[in-house]
Amino acid sequence: MSALLPPEFEDLEPFAATWCLATEAERWERRMASSMNELHAFYDAAFPRIEAAIEHCDRHALDALPADVEHLLQLVHSLVLVAMAVEIFAQPKTVDSADAELHRVKEPLP
């Protein structure tokens, strides 16, 4: 399988197929379907790279990202969502959210 991410980020390639997701709805569903072990594994690998990832993406115009760079930005978006579970709630689901849902129906892409 060919790489999804820029070569500089091949260390994150094992997470790309799982976490390069275009919309928040997909990222949210993936977080809810993940175990804390899985979320920690992604977070521990990706968080130390977030600064470098944002800087790499910012070599391109936001509205003209090459495909691999767009995947990298999607990975950053996923990391933001996973950070909530890892840093704040220590579980995939928002603490005390009971049966509530809140669907993001419009967002800028990427």
Place this chain on the structure above:
Amino acid sequence: MSTTTTPHRWPRPAEGTWTEHYPELGTGPVSFEDCVSPEFYELERDAIFKRAWLNVGRVEELPRAGSYFTKEIEVAGASLLVVRGADGAIRAFHNVCRHRGNKLAWSEDPREETAGACRQFTCKYHGWRYDLEGALTFVQQEGEFFDLDKADRGLAPVHCDVWNGFIFVNLDREPRQSLREFLGPMLGGLDGYPFDRLTERYDFVADNNSNWKLFADAFQEYYHVPSLHPQQVPIAVRNPEAGFECAHFQCDGPHRVVSTGGARRWTLPPEFMYPIERATRSGLVGPWEAPDIGPVPAGVNPGGVEPWGISNFQIFPNVELLIYSTGWYLLYRYWPTSPGSHRFEATLGFHPARTVRERVEHEVAAVVFKEFALQDAGMLGGTQAALETRVLDEFPLNDQEILVRHFHKVVGDWVAEAGR
């Protein structure tokens, strides 16, 4: 007013409390029967939702002539069609064909809202056509009808006006006040705020198992924040005894505002932020760096709070407009769907990101917003369920909850007024 010995952080009105500054509010316990009574819900339909101006969207949602969206307002029994005409003006109509009453604009499910752009509206049923200004322009086999004058059969108009780019409708036959009069001087103080530059939008919807007013209540006081949202402060520096004191409260007619102030989150020692906030320079209160959105009117901070953080305007009946000092806003709408349920809509508006870094800042704000709104939404099913037991019918409200007190009083006043 109480036995607390904690000094107040912010100056208060001469009366000593915010609540007593508005003597018509009283200080006694309040009833939430208005959130559980099916009879009261029936009264709210006409007294509030068919009388007040209701925000249904933003002008940016109708970018060009022929752009339209539909809006279902179940509590008022209305389906609306909001459209930008060939003349550029925005109009609202009942979304009902004048021939046999079919819903005019809809896609797969007539209960679902739709949006798009067109040159005219054509009814699916018998092909009657209406132009963008609502005039009936074509009737199939017109000669078969009896005394049909197309000029009398245009779409039924709904009063519609625009304030700072926010589209409002009024379902009253003849609104008692113009939109401007209805909004009053406090909200008028927002005139000129550059909402039209904050066009990068994140929209959310949810069905919630609580009365529409209960959700509004949760967003018009901050007293609940330390208890329901303890995770807003990292655990290492969390103080279980910490309260929350708002800097300014103000009521103007049926509308309200609460402002917060104090040290900005990112100026605190680093341990007061989560790692993802430090890495992205964004978080609970949005991006740390404010974009240049030009001058903002003094009315966004009507109490002159310094340092100012947020002003949270409650536009009667069902809108919250929350403006951050860092140049972005949140808008919530609560649409009743039954006495014990409502549909929640939320929009976050940012200056369009120019770089990936800015896009990530906005993403963080949108993600954090959802986490904590889910806590509010999750809890309110419990409030609704317990209130419906009707074991209790009087509840004490403190001075930080003045806007809850004001809201329920105004709702009661409007219902009483309509019944006279």
